[in-house]
Amino acid sequence: MVMRLLFAGTPDVALPSLRLLAGDPEHFQVMAALTRPDAPKGRGRRLEPSPVKAAALELGIPVIESDPGEADFIDTIQRTGAEYAAVVAYGKILKRPVLDAMPGGWYNLHFSLLPQWRGAAPVQRAIWSGETITGATVFRLTPGMDEGPILAQSTVEIGAHETSGQLLERLAEDGSHLLGASLEALAEGRALPIEQPQGAYEVARKVTSQDAHIRFDRPVFAPDRQIRACTPNPGAWCRIHEDGENGDRITQVQVIEAAPAQPDQPGLPEDLKPGRLAMSKKHIWVGTASMPLELLQVKAAGKKAMKAIDWARGARLEKDAFCD
Template identity: 55%
Template sequence: MTRILFAGTPDVAVAPLRALVEAGGDIEVVAVLTRPDAPQGRGRRLMPSPVKEAAHELGLPVIEANPRTEEFFASLDEFKPEMAAVVAYGNLLRQEALDAIPGGWYNLHFSLLPQWRGAAPVQRAIWAGDDITGATVFRIGPGLDDGPIVAQSTTKIGTHETSGQLLDRLSLDGALLLRSALQGLIDGAIIPQPQTEGAFEHAAKIHPDDARLRLDVPAFALDRQIRACTPQPGAWTMLHNGDEEPLKLNILEAVIDETTDFGTDKPAPGQLKVTKKHVWLGTSTYPLEIKQVKAQGKKQMLAADWARGARLVEGAHCE
């Protein structure tokens, strides 16, 4: 039996944790490393991470100590893990921590490495217009996501898929990949292979300012940006409605409309065109039909319902 430390924090790491716990065979999860409770919601109450909640449900001990502290290394002495599995843990692992587990730390990364190393591989793949992505299990080393590869799986990116939807799929697929990869390492059936050398795109984190929509670009570019930034950090624009103060408008769902005949009334880039059942936003090519929005201070709703309540005037536009 190989003793495994699991390290993870958000929802996307829960399915892989459960898969390892249910694996049986030579895999035994002995403890879970996660980030400390964090303030959430309007009340900023301290809340446990999804992985911590899952660990408690599964009856597993939880380590919340920073991996650079004596408390963390004392926990390793207590639980004596032989290998570690990492999924979106969210904390830097220094060499001292990497060396403390003899069988190594193995990360489940949601891209086809060496493409999209970094913090936001799923979002960046969608934003770039990739057709295919996947998951990779690799051994963590001192570099950024550049350790030897243990296993990979591929999947197509759906035409209308958001980063949240794709990440949910990859979490489930990756859970099985991680389980089989660790078992293969334990059996000696898998020998990690170095990553391909070359220049590859880096998946930099997407900040809220990055998610502001540029409206002077083709519809396909806006569509990718919206899907990449949904649900986090949320694609947004500023709505200008007559003499009212501009307000922030999050666009949660939109589709490119290549079929409606607007004649000479096609909306210009940034211009809103509204009917009883439809809301369109002009781009430099085809309009986007807006399906779901969240206006500043309001809840998420259908765009047509929002537009009726917003009482948009002639000339209402986004920028």
């Protein structure tokens, strides 16, 4: 049996699943791709298609950009002839009438081990909380947020220095195979959905730009996790303060890569107060509530990303410069 699918997704992380399903005509026929409308991007604010729309057009798949809240939305998706829907980072809430409009149901690939980390930013929150293991879950969508019965799960280890972008890229690739296998089992009657256990679980709320403002007044593991969780989006940042001739000079910097300092590093300061900066010939550190954090790669406002030590030399930081 060939499963007729509607694919719903928007960003790059949905592409491995779209391409896997579209590339398996023995088991799947992707009838249409549902995604958000073109959005303004860049300095020119030119309208650009979502990654899923661009990939779908490349694959010859019809694209639907209607909003689920529109009056004719249900008619639009039903006219595709799809019986099931596969969802990966679509970004829209689907209410009961829409869920009921797909005869076989809507099946979502979520990047956590549900029921833990339901919500918008499961990968970022898992890293930020210091977890060492996470994974992907395929489940049937219900009106409750990420609460539907589970078809399958897979686990991965979180690397000690892995960012949310790197981890999400791995999960998107691994999860695409999990989604394909789950849908295939569903079509063949082999899937056994299991209801999620009841209880209080952490919710993965969206990470805002203000959340990404780095706190250096905590032990070094905390800003390290925060920076990795917020890279690349929304981007961990701090302000650099210096006393200049014209008063306090402030520069905003995005920290792209950092790591707890190694105790045997040459020139490592013994007592660096939280937020204070210190440099050697090859390193730049910032103090935390425990040991220093080494800045490895930064991006100053309006500049390209570069090695932190190169940026610091070019910025000619004062000796009393500090971050907050």
